[in-house]
Amino acid sequence: MTLAWRHLLRALYLETSTPGTPKTCPSPKGAFWTSVAKLGLHTKPSMPPCDFTPERYQSLAYDRVLEIHKQHLSPVLTAYFSEPLLLHQGHMEWLFDYEGNRYLDFFSGIVTVSVGHCHPKVNAVAQKQLGRLWHTSAVFFHPPIHEYAEKLSALLPEPLKVIFLLNSGSEANDLAMLMARAHSNNTDIISFRGAYHGCSPYTLGLTNVGFYKMELPSGMGCQSTMCPDVFRGPWGGSHCRDSPVQTIRKCSCASDCCQAKDQYIEQFKDTLSTSVAKSIAGFFAEPIQGVNGVVQYPKGFLKEAFELVRERGGVCIADEVQTGFGRLGSHFWGFQTHGVLPDIVTMAKGIGNGFPMAAVVTTPEIAKSLAKRLLHFNTFGGNPMACAIGSSVLEVIKEENLQENSQEVGTYMLLKFAKLRDEFEIVGDVRGKGLMIGIEMVKDKTSRQPLPREEVNQIHQDCKRMGLLIGRGGTFSQVTRRLAFTYHFRHSASHPRCASLNQKLILQWKYSVLP
Known part of the structure; x- marks a missing residue:
């Protein structure tokens, strides 16, 4: 049956079913489907309440926006939906379009808005700094950069105490690559298949996602290794992940022993033996892969991999662009959940709640190795505006107990989604930690x-129509990413209407894929 027929059939259900009149429809396989009406899908799901009223939209007409976009903006900036969403205003976990429609933001500007859209405290700090000093060269001192450096360094363990401030995650990983090579006097750097570490000419070598690759040389000296994906990879079981939810795959491992981890370590050793020089520069890893669909590694894998890298003279880099700042709940940094101490940590996105900002934190020894070889300078890195905003974000996370909120709400959501996975054949996997959640959609679980x-x-499209914005990821774009819906989502996630909304979304998906 074609997709068009599936949508037509689903539309007939939605239009003809009435409350209290259950209907069934035989599938080609002879199974009977409970009606949309019986499942409560005859009406649009109710949204959690919101006491904010957006301003009236008074800018460009929608059609004019489409014309300008087509004529003057990069063709790479493709719309996320078939009918592009024109957003006008944001408030905490909510976004509003030009027509005043309200959306619950489950993707937070691609995992960037960490404390809520237009958080009042962050707004106030930004406005105050805007009236005092926007920008001055880094060759001059200004209090915001020193205040921020002191606050950020206090959140990292020894000896990670030297901070380089930049503007984006790609810049941060660029610099980390340079640091690793300058310190080790080696070239080869390893990263996982499926990893995303940036889209600059340098970091494209680290990024191993097909549609980010091109036919021209980029990122020389970078090698990929197998991603230890315990759901989609060759090995995985029911005790592998540091998550409230495990895979549906079975294994005979004890809770403190993971055969899948051992198999993936052998693959990592094979990469070290065959694909790189005897001495290497470093190894990049996201504590949880983001763009690849919230992929978690077996417990203990990173710890052994770091040891192997250091035996080869390399440094270990944790890319915390998506996982840092308490998003995973149990710890402030993702690397802490693996029980490892990296030599370099990169961070961006949530660091500034949407304001362009990034950082690389490393040891004094590695920082000195770079300084001996390069006068590193960044015009906008560490500017007064970014540092003032960054400080306010750290204060909000602490004052409002947002790391604890990530743990509480994230665990609640993961367990709820796991029940839906057990019920519906097309929900293959639910995974994640804290407020970094992935739901992998499959043809069937087998x-x-x-x-x-x-x-x-x-x-x-259906989620957007029902007022919910979610992300996507994975090699085949098959994973819905509910990554870091703003920390303030606590006011909505436990609301009964939100639980109903999520269940109805899964049911809607079921009817989107009728056989």
């Missing part, structure tokens, strides 16, 4: 083949 892209696209 084959674990990804749900076709056009059907995942329809899921996203």
